[in-house]
Amino acid sequence: MGASRVVLPFALFQTSAYKGLRKASEKLQAAAGRPRFVARYAEKREVEAASWSELRGAILEATQHGIEVQRFKGLGEMNPDQLWETTMDPEKRILQQVTIEQAERADEVFSMLMGDQVEPRREFIERHAREANVDV
Numbered sequence: 001m002g003a004s005r006v007v008l009p010f011a012l013f014q015t016s017a018y019k020g021l022r023k024a025s026e027k028l029q030a031a032a033g034r035p036r037f038v039a040r041y042a043e044k045r046e047v048e049a050a051s052w053s054e055l056r057g058a059i060l061e062a063t064q065h066g067i068e069v070q071r072f073k074g075l076g077e078m079n080p081d082q083l084w085e086t087t088m089d090p091e092k093r094i095l096q097q098v099t100i101e102q103a104e105r106a107d108e109v110f111s112m113l114m115g116d117q118v119e120p121r122r123e124f125i126e127r128h129a130r131e132a133n134v135d136v
Helices: 010-014 017-032 052-063 080-088 100-114 118-131
Strands: 007-009 037-041 045-049
Touching (some): 010 052, 045 052
């Protein structure tokens, strides 16, 4: 059985589908041995690895060069250039309609997460912890 090479787009690793593919790859690795994973990015550069976790780490390392991460509590903390780049530029911004039902559900979740009752917040965090995309 010959080896094959599969090239995945970098954007894939920014989706929740990545988690499902990672689980599927573990099954493939068990059945077919240890394939090599390759991700292409920025002008035909490639990152190659022997496992999903190794590939993810290599991609994160490759993409961190020249990047500065900032956290803002609100839009008022940004300077005009940052506000334009992240929020106001019509070429980049995404507008989404929020319905009454979505607003009501969002209010419920927000009230539960920011409220005084600890137990519902703890249960929510424990239930959804694996779904979070945390970049600490």
